Amino acid sequence: MKRNTLKIILFLILSVCSFSINYDEYLRKELTDFGVRKNSIDTFFQGKKALEEMAPINEIEALFFKAIELDKRNYMAYQYLGTEALIHDRDKNKSIEYYKKSLKINPKNFEIYLNMGYIYEEEGNYEMAFKEYEKLKKIVPNSPESYYAAASLNFKLGKFSNMLNDAQKALKLYESPSYNLDMKEKYIMDAQFLILVSFFEQEKYEEALNYFFIVGPNMKKNNFDSFPKLLNVATEVINTKLESKNKKIYEEKLKKIKR
Incomplete structure (x- = not known):
């Protein structure tokens, strides 16, 4: 059955056991391979830890913005700002705005397409949700989550x-x-x-x-x-x-x- 949207986002973004290797190691490798500076990566992880520990919002945002200041190509910092906006503020428009900034830097960041699709679903904008899932199918053809998300939405729509x-x-x-x-x-x-x-x-x-x-x-x-x-x-x-x-x-x- 369709999984709870917020739980899905938290699973995709915050989980430390999603991959066969430690999730933080996975993220660090992704950012390093993308060419993001080490000091920006380190600051990003400080922000990630603060988010996981539900620290004050201004503290979390300051760390992610600092990571972006240190390297404007840190697409993951924008991604987590989007997640922070959704978790703390339930501000979907703000969340999507950050997600789009992340995708502008790295269009292959597959997690964001899912997250945006789920947000559009919650808003009842099913056409836009399908578009996000279709984008993901093309970008990562071997991703089962894009097909599962589309199947779940088709279930909802009969x-x-x-x-x-x-x-x-x-x-x-x-x-x-x-x-x-x-x-x-x-x-x-x-x-x-x-x-x-x-x-x-x-x-x-x-x-x-x-x-x-x-x-x-x-x-x-x-x-x-x-x-x-x-x-x-x-x-x-x-x-x-x-x-x-x-x-x-x-x-x-x-x-x-x-x-």
Whole structure:
């Protein structure tokens, strides 16, 4: 299901376990490789720490602005100013303004496209949200998050055919050996959930049930939060929607997965 916007932004921006290496090391390498001066990078990390510790806003902003003063190419400082505006002020316009400044310096900073998309979603500007996700698909074609975000928005809008296409692409990328985030298993199940919802909503009941009995056992094993709802839907479909010769087969499978 769609993840909470603020939690997503915090996960993308503040997490120290998002990548297989320490997140601070990842950020430092990104800034160093981009050619940002060391003193600017060090000051940026002081601001990042202050933000994580919920220090006074003026202290946080002063450190990020100092990082920019030391090197105007420090796109990450603008990114974090945008996040600070969203967390502390809930000022979406100010946040987007900083994000755009960051993208002007580094258009390949993929996290910002997601963040801006989520902000537009919260504002009900779905067209702009889709545009941000489409930009990300082109800039980072192997990013599952762009497809997952688009699938989630299609879910919200009831566009289940489009949702299925994006969810299947997201799943394929999540399952890739090159994708090794700590929450990989959870994200795979999130994408599988969207695929199942799409099948059920389009009344493709046998496709939905066949897929449910493939992925359902693992969801149950891992206590996936939406598994009970899926189980209830599958049970209702078998009891009320099926008139096929396979109905008994599905009923037997249902008994097994309920054990």
